[in-house]
Amino acid sequence: MPSNSAVEHIQDLGAYVSASPSSFHAVHEAARRLDAAGFTALDELEPWGGGAGSFYVIRDGALIAWVTPEGATPATCFNILGAHTDSPSFKLKPKPTTGKFGWLQAGVEVYGGPLLNSWLDRELRLAGRLVMLDGTQHLTATGPLLRFPQLAIHLDRAVNDGLTLDKQHHMNPVFGLGDPESTDVLGILAASVPGASVDPSGIGGYDIVVADTQAPEIFGANGEFFASGRLDNLSSTHAGLTALIAHSNASVAGPIAVLAAFDHEEIGSASRSGACGPILEDILTRISDGLGATVSERRQALSASFCVSADAGHAIHPNYPERHDPANRPILNGGPLLKINANQRYATDATGAAFWARLCREADVPYQEFVSNNDVPCGSTIGPLTATRLGIRTVDVGVPLLSMHSARELCGVDDPQRLAAVAEVFFRTAV
Structure with missing residues (x-):
């Protein structure tokens, strides 16, 4: 039976997920929580001061937050927890409204590597940001709007022998009836923009993803899932x-404790807000500059x-x-x-493993x-990218899941709180 604290943590995780249908919503909700905790938002276009305090910066769908302690010097090290805000x-x-035979459909492109079948026959929504012609930006999220309808078994008697989905022809969600024109x-x-009147003719660009609408849920014989x-x-x-x-x-x-929540990990991290980009190095350099650091x-x-x-991993199925x-x-x-x-798809080495063991023991x-399994190549994470870009020793960790990359994934109730507990010890512990 999970402890009360584990249940409280998982319920708060559920609230965070529900408020974060897109990477832009995820950093907005994180910023809201940081504001409430007394952090100061900084603008990359403005000069920064130096010294102790709690701060954060948002760049598109990424967020870097940090705590500089009293007494920090130009040579004070950084303890960084890296994660990502996007999901498959x-x-x-473009030209998103399509349809035929009286159906209204949305034109969508596959993002990352989702389990396509897990998105079938679910009530889905659209969420992300709208960028207006004058440069202003708005977060938007609809209610239940879309569905990828599966073909009935009567029209495909062999479907249970193997479902094949064509990404271009079969993954076109319906959102209504009528004329696309x-x-x-x-x-x-x-x-669907909250608290604002937005003229659709003024939309110059958008980053909009599909998200599930089903609420997170604790379940299982003893409430363990x-x-x-x-x-x-x-x-x-x-x-x-x-x-x-x-x-x-x-x-x-x-x-100096740092949370680096990158975007675009699921598509390779090669963006200005991804781990291959300059965002983390930019912020660390400005923190060091504020402390008066020389290059050396x-x-x-x-x-x-x-x-x-920190990125989710696989539990045994x-x-x-x-x-x-x-x-x-x-x-x-x-x-x-x-x-x-062994091939450094994860950045863990013996020194990192020993430090992780030490942190877990203290927590x-x-x-x-x-x-x-040697016959099943693994994916990768932001870990090797960060280690390669900055030369920082890195260890790869994460919460075990089943159904990774499904529209609805599964973890244990205890594990997320445990990860947070180790992270808290990590933020205060030098190697």
Whole structure:
């Protein structure tokens, strides 16, 4: 039976996911929580001061937040928890309103690597940002609007022998009945902007994704399971956010604690707000500049720094045990994963593994090791990218899931709180 604190944490994670149907909503909700905790928002277009305090910066769908302790020097190291705000889904195309045979449909493009079948026959919404011709931006999110309708078994008797979905022809969601010439999905999105009157004719661009509408849910024989969309990777973003806020309230001396919540991880991170881009280096450089660091002192600080790359991983699937390593078989509620790969698809090395073990011991949290079956190549994370770009020692970790990249993923109730507890210890602990 999960503890009360684990249930409270998972309920708050559910509230965060529900408020974050897109990466832009995820950083907006994180900013709201940081504001309430006394953090100061900074603008990259303005000069910054230096010194101690709690701050954050938003760049598109990414957020960097940090706590600089009293007594920080130009050579003070950074302890960085890296995560990402995006999830596999579908993105609205140009000329988004389509349809035929009396159906209204939305033109969407596959974003990342979603489990396509998991999106069928679900009530879905659109969410993201609208950018107006004058440069202003608006967050928007509809209510239940869309559905990818599956073909009835009567019209495909062999469907249970193998479902094949064509991304171009079969993944076109319906959102109404009528004439596409007289109904525009952009008008629906404009009308869904909270607290503002938006003229659809003034929309110059948009970044809109499809998101599930079903509420997160605790379930299981003893309430041990948690189902939700976007656990990959809002489970890590939320853990880092709650840990950083708790750390900021503790006034603990030590490293400069940083939460780096990147966008675009699911499509390779190659963007100005992704881990391949300059965002983290830009912010760390400006923090160092505010402390009066020389180039040499900045390099010294980075050499002493550490990154925990937190991204969801795989629990063993009871129906497909042959797809997992025979010796390392993580389970739900067995603790967060330490992710290891000989080919550096994960950035963990022996030094990082030992530091992670030390953090977990101090936090009184169990952890599990994950390594892929040799015949099943693993994915990658922002960990190797961060280590490569900045030379910071990095370890890859995360909450174990089933149904990763599904519209609705599954984790244990205990594990997200445990990840947050280790993150809080990490933020105050030098290597």
